[in-house]
Amino acid sequence: MDQQLRVFVTVAEMENFSRAAEKLHMTQPAVSQYIQTFERTMGTKLLERSNKYVRLNKAGEIVYHHAKEILGIYTKMNYLIDDLTNKTSGSISIGASYSYGEYVLPHVIKKMHEQYPLIIPTVTIGNTKEIAKLVRKHQLDVGIIEGEIEDNHLLIEPFAEDAMYVVASPKHRLSKRNGDMNLAELAEETWIVRENGSGTREITEKMFGSYGLVPKKTLEFGSTQLIKESVEAGLGISLLSWWAIRKECTIGTMKIIDVKQLPMKREFSVALRSPFKTKALNVFLELVKEDKVDHEL
Template identity: 25%
Template sequence: MGRAAEERDRGAPEHSRGGHAASLARRVPDLGALQLLLGVARLGSLGRAARELGISQPAASGRVRAMEAQLGVALVDRSPRGSRLTDAGALVTDWARRIVDAAEAFDAGAQALRDRRDSRLRVAASMTTAEYLLPGWLMALRDLHPETAVSLIAGNSQTVAARLLAGEADLGFVEGLAAPAGLDAAVVAHDRLVVVTGPGHPWARRRAPVTPAELAATRLVLREEGSGTRQVLDAALAEHGGPAPALMEFSSTTAVKSAAVGGAGPAVLSELAVGEELAAGRLVAVTVAEVRLSRDLRAVWPAGHRPAGPARDLLGLTRGGAGGRRRG
């Protein structure tokens, strides 16, 4: 900007510069006051207008006085026979009607946006949460939002993060050691990984715990790289050289579990996923010494964009314990 333009801007009155928008709120009455004035014009009584808006007559009188002081003109003449608008009041009422009509149109448009948002919910979840926790949460959500169409995308934690950052999901759930970059998170559950084998494997009959070095040296049936399960295992065995190359690698928890039940070899899975097989004896839990295999399950969403509508309510249900164990 040139010097002459700067001087013109400095010399301009406040209402013609950037302060104009900020000062409008001080110079223009609020919607409640304008609705009160319209009520007086329509009903011919300040008391009836106050009752229509659900406020006391003294409060209504105070609003009118404040509006008159704000505008610098008298708006209403009061008498024992009722209230009538002054000439200035009649003119202000015409302007007020346009503002209130515009506000009602604004409100209707905002409601339409909320209705469109609430008509669908796109959830992206890593496999353990998708298979063992989300069904209960989504059933509870249906009671709150029966008209909301819910779609679920299941994948590993990297896939969930990518969907959220691309705007292809409204809320996600991941299983790793920390929230992926670019996402805000809340812990919704705690989980523990367990080493399991089929009953015919030597580890199933072993009394002494498997050592970290043995676990790291053994080729296991594993989830794919990028999954939360794999991240936790890799971190737990990092000081022991990391896990050996996978015996088998699957992108599905169910496939890993089936391979272990079939006797392919030891597997590392969430305890949420193997409870039924352990109880039935189709799998055996193996004790491993001095290896931390616990993790947090997190709800995630794009940083700075707190979930709203059905996504917010689903997040609330996860914290209330619907469909899963109580979380800390």
């Protein structure tokens, strides 16, 4: 059954029997036979076929959703069994929110590759809600998320604290101010914020609400890197993680604005779907917790 699921999922994702056969290292007739047998087993058609494409129908969408979860669980089971007798190796699928994933995770991956070259990581970057959802669906082995999140289906463990600062271009008028200022003074500025679902957006909104700050103008961007480039260009100001801005602040292309109520603090957490961990996952989690010291302010 697991091979039928793999063939079905691959055909659904490739939307083409020939491309699926190539990816699976099978012949096209063999792929077609697997799909026909699987559809008979399920008692209904799962794919709409034409000369140009193969697409999921309503029943196919339901089966695809659960097939991804089943294959994820099956893969984890095999890794756990292999771990009983073999040395640390295998694949590990990692998800991370933008602030951690873009600015800290590469250092962790580098250390893991140097110490455990047989571990093969794949990385997905997204906002906190997206990463939590993928972990919940067994499509990621582990997620690194930011801010506060409640999910009864996930095991969430904080492992590091992050400091959030208001930053601007060195040429911005606020960068030339001496001494602390109140957040309320920044209401007339253009604020560049992340999209809804982002942990950075969550703490920005929390800051606005806590101190009664109502920005006159906001711009919403879906990438921390894009926000940083925009701040450096003088488009506006933003609340960003120290981990994300430390390099720019060191070389002087971005400046932290002295605000009495800051920095804001938040936690970074590990999110898991199951308490059972492969050796590869345990190695990664240990490195994550060790590496936090190198990135503290």
